[in-house]
Amino acid sequence: MTETLILVIAGGVLFAAGTALLLARPLTRILLGAVLIGNGVNLLVLATSGAAGDPPLLYPRFEAGRMADPLPAAFILTAIVITLALTAFLVTMAYRSWELSGSDDVQDDAEDIRVVRRAALADEVDVRAVRTRQARALQSAEGAGDEDDPWATILGSDT
Amino acid sequence: MNPGAVSYLVPLPVILPLFAAGLKLTIGTRLLRVQRLISVAVLAAVLAVSVVLLVAADQHGPQARYAGGWAPPVGIVLVADRLSALMLVVSSAVTLCVLVYAVGQGMADNDRPTPLAVFHPAYLVLVAGVSDTFLAGDLFNLYVGFEVMLTASYVLLTIGGTVARIRAGATYAIMALLSSVLFMAAVAMVYAATGTVTMAELPARLDALPEGIRTVIQIALLLVFGIKAAVFPLAAWLPDSYPTAPAPVTAVFAGLLTKVGVYAMLRTQTLLFPGDRLAEPLMVVALLSLLVGILGAVAQTDLKRLLSFTLVSHMGYMVFGIALGSGEGIAGAVFYVAHHITVQTTLFLVAGLVERRSGSTDLPSVGGLATLSPLLALLFFVPAMNLAGIPPLSGFLGKLGLLRAGVEDGGVLAYVLVGAGSATSLLTLYALAKAWNLAFWRAPTPEMDAVGTVLERADPEAVPEPASGVGPPAGSGRVATFGGQSITTTRTLPASMAGATAALVLFGLAFTVLAGPMTAFTGRAADELLARTPYVTAVLGR
Known part of the structure; x- marks a missing residue:
């Protein structure tokens, strides 16, 4: 056959x-x-x-x-x-x-987008935290302390 | 009643909704009141027919009717045995309540005339497809039933054609299309191996096949039904596509479409592939579904997505019962399917009411609903506790039956699943208690205005969810603009929406009140499934 x-x-x-x-x-x-x-x-x-x-x-x-x-x-x-x-x-x-x-691409699912956003947000927080730490190190080197919690100022009321 | 005459009723749950759908398309957009009346009357008639079939199937054995008078294996046969009739009763009761809810939502939004009133016809075709899958007596008719149902579901899911719905619809449609193609391939394999697709003829012919071929066919069918039922490795499409649809559509999808897959699994596993072949892989799938699903639910911050993940998780219970394959296991799975259809649909309808009351289902943004709307809080609380399995509700009884069947089985894997099932029950309670605490129990959030409408989102990571009104929102309520989408909100819940939800809550409670007769019935249904001969005799007449 x-x-x-x-x-x-x-x-x-x-x-x-x-x-x-x-x-x-x-x-x-x-x-x-x-x-x-x-x-x-x-x-x-x-x-x-x-x-x-x-x-x-x-x-x-x-x-x-x-x-x-x-x-x-x-x-x-x-x-x-x-x-x-x-x-x-x-x-x-x-x-x-x-x-x-404007395109017919199948989009990422909502969970993927959320994970990406969370990572981006965390990166942003990291960068700012590092900068704050450096600034604080500079300030403490100059003898003026700053008691603000960097996380609270960055994340605001959302956390 | 004469048992022979009852079998003439068997095709009605398929024919009536299809006929009504055609009638409605003919009427078009005129006579809205008549149209609503037709839908409600037809679904009520289907419910009545299903109840008659349930009684007849329980007393006189499976009822079979050959379409067009052609006897099987040539003709198409529709069969209502205990399992089919029970599924029909539950599904028609649920679809009737959801229809009343949808009509209420449409009326409250003042139904703007659209070029083609598509919701009602598509909804009726969906009901016809679901009924057809429950009644199908051959694999190809089962395939056609799935297709009828899925085609209607594509239309319902993408109703309005907004960005979010097209995005979700693409994933859903491709997934469904793929599973349909696989189903067709499986049907081809069955036909090539046995020369028939009539389910009553298959048991004898499959038993005569070599072990390897039979296993391949079994795996192919399980794969197809696993996609439909959204068990774990094949469930990624579900939580992303269901929540974007209008609330009544999501409710009926979550309640029914996945259970159609479970029904097909129950039918094929008991009738075509008896014994415990592939029981262990199925148990592993059930285990992963339970745990991965519920952990997903715990992580969610949106009520609809949270409920979608609990849906994936609780599929594990039913697959567990099927995998056990014992009388208790099958009976437990049947009971759980009936319970879960009702409860899951109710919870999605309540999510729709939450959205209507407060403009959002985003849990970090919504709060204080227990004081703003005590009725809504009650409507959420009862089915939520039922889903989590708090005694004495039917969720507890269903889980108890399955866990006992697992202990009776006594295997290591069965005990692992008993543990995982209990843990899942607790985690479901945790996830739902979180939703309760955030949306209902705490004070209204700063994001809400004086009458309790959410004005902005609290969660910066959240992906915007679309509006859930059927048709363009307008008229009576306030229109809250939310992430670019407008959602109609009202301070008091429309009576028909709240009434339909309350009716479903009561229907869910009926499983608790009538638990004794219900478990006796599911036990008889399981015996009938495992005996196989009543079904075969009813169809082939020998």
């Missing part, structure tokens, strides 16, 4: 190409990746129906024993309709994203 092997290999190639596209940031590329993988899956489903055969029609010309399995084809048709609808929706979403922010 060489036909089936070709289908499986083609499905695998589509999977691989789709996965590569999924790893990109722009929504349109991810979408193309999903479409490729979807087609790859459809080929795999088609491969489950075995070798090609006669049309599955209850008609005198066609023998039941030589008919192709119609069920995978029905699965694929359903899957194609679903993928089409989702592709249309995602394309609209990518367009809306581009309209709103």
